[in-house]
Amino acid sequence: MKIKSIESFSTEFVGFVRVTTETGAEGWGQVANYHADISALILHRQVAPWALGADALDIAGLVAMIPEREHKFPGSHLCRALAGLDTALWDLRGKLEGKSVCELLGGKARRIPVYASSMRRDITPEEEATRLLRLRDEFGYRAFKFRVGKECGHDEDEWPGRTETIVPMMRKAMDADVALLVDGNSGYSPAKAIEVGKLLEANGICHFEEPCPYWELDWTRQVRDALDLDVTGGEQDCDLATWRRMIEMRAVDVAQPDICYLGGLTRTLKVVEMAAAAALPVTPHSANLSLITVFTLHMMGALANAGPYLEFSIEGHDYYPWQENLYSPALRIEDGELRIPEEPGWGIAVNPDWPEKAAYQKSEAS
Numbered sequence: 001m002k003i004k005s006i007e008s009f010s011t012e013f014v015g016f017v018r019v020t021t022e023t024g025a026e027g028w029g030q031v032a033n034y035h036a037d038i039s040a041l042i043l044h045r046q047v048a049p050w051a052l053g054a055d056a057l058d059i060a061g062l063v064a065m066i067p068e069r070e071h072k073f074p075g076s077h078l079c080r081a082l083a084g085l086d087t088a089l090w091d092l093r094g095k096l097e098g099k100s101v102c103e104l105l106g107g108k109a110r111r112i113p114v115y116a117s118s119m120r121r122d123i124t125p126e127e128e129a130t131r132l133l134r135l136r137d138e139f140g141y142r143a144f145k146f147r148v149g150k151e152c153g154h155d156e157d158e159w160p161g162r163t164e165t166i167v168p169m170m171r172k173a174m175d176a177d178v179a180l181l182v183d184g185n186s187g188y189s190p191a192k193a194i195e196v197g198k199l200l201e202a203n204g205i206c207h208f209e210e211p212c213p214y215w216e217l218d219w220t221r222q223v224r225d226a227l228d229l230d231v232t233g234g235e236q237d238c239d240l241a242t243w244r245r246m247i248e249m250r251a252v253d254v255a256q257p258d259i260c261y262l263g264g265l266t267r268t269l270k271v272v273e274m275a276a277a278a279a280l281p282v283t284p285h286s287a288n289l290s291l292i293t294v295f296t297l298h299m300m301g302a303l304a305n306a307g308p309y310l311e312f313s314i315e316g317h318d319y320y321p322w323q324e325n326l327y328s329p330a331l332r333i334e335d336g337e338l339r340i341p342e343e344p345g346w347g348i349a350v351n352p353d354w355p356e357k358a359a360y361q362k363s364e365a366s
Helices: 037-050 059-069 076-097 127-137 162-173 190-202 217-226 240-249 264-276 292-301
Strands: 003-010 013-021 027-028 111-119 142-147 179-183 207-209 230-233 310-313 337-339 357-365
Touching: 003 037, 003 076, 013 037, 013 076, 013 217, 027 076, 027 292, 037 059, 037 076, 037 292, 037 357, 059 357, 076 264, 111 127, 127 142, 127 162, 142 162, 162 179, 190 207, 190 337, 217 230, 217 240, 240 264, 264 292, 292 310
Parallel strands: 111 142, 111 310, 142 179, 179 207, 207 230
Antiparallel strands: 003 013, 003 357, 013 027, 111 337
């Protein structure tokens, strides 16, 4: 079954991909969010020429071959574009076999606990605690992640004293059985990260994400060695060799690949295998409500080394207006959990009016 066409529907933030075979079978996927219009261009320029006319069911072969053919132009945007092809082909395969992607991977439909993930550093600690408590009561969340420090902050806080205020405030606000996680977003040197980590440990925080610049693996390893809580990371990393090194050197306690940043489900499963061999859990990055959360939900349902939670963004229209009304059925939290769709493929349909608002490109086999 050969790939006949690859279409993209993209805005700055979201890029959906439709792959159609010569038989008319089709699957939907997504390039990585943010600068999705650039990733869509790369999809047609660097990915489609190698994929058109190829076997649509040889996902692993295509995903391995295309980066080799484009070896002079490696890196993040190629992987972000490749994710669009990969995820569309998994959807296509699931529809052909009448199985969800989770089932294709050996899992089954069930409910997955989530952690409510806050992106905010622009509100006060008091406002953050108030809104997370409201969401806990409304949706039954049993785990939350909030932000400390400043993104790539060189040891500075978003404003003086914010971290020292919000950490104990959040612990005091939540019941002891509510898990609390924090994200440092590459904010600290090792010494400062360890200092902040001790504060986190003293307040029962269980997860310290990306404490140091993510490219400084030796720094992150220093922090991991000095602390008892889980030091986590990996969302930005798209190079499998970097992942191999990160895991072999035990830079992190928990691996956090992003399916779309990494180049799709197939490549992410390679990271999962590396982590499993090292007895590391995997809690992927899925920090918005585009299809990345759907992809991650299916994968988590099939992993023996899945972490305890799926990341679920709590930001709405005021913060991420672009993530609304993308597909149906929309993801619904019940008692702090999400159910894996049971329908074939990803189990969703792109809302038909959304592509009409997006930039359209098509590559087709001659």
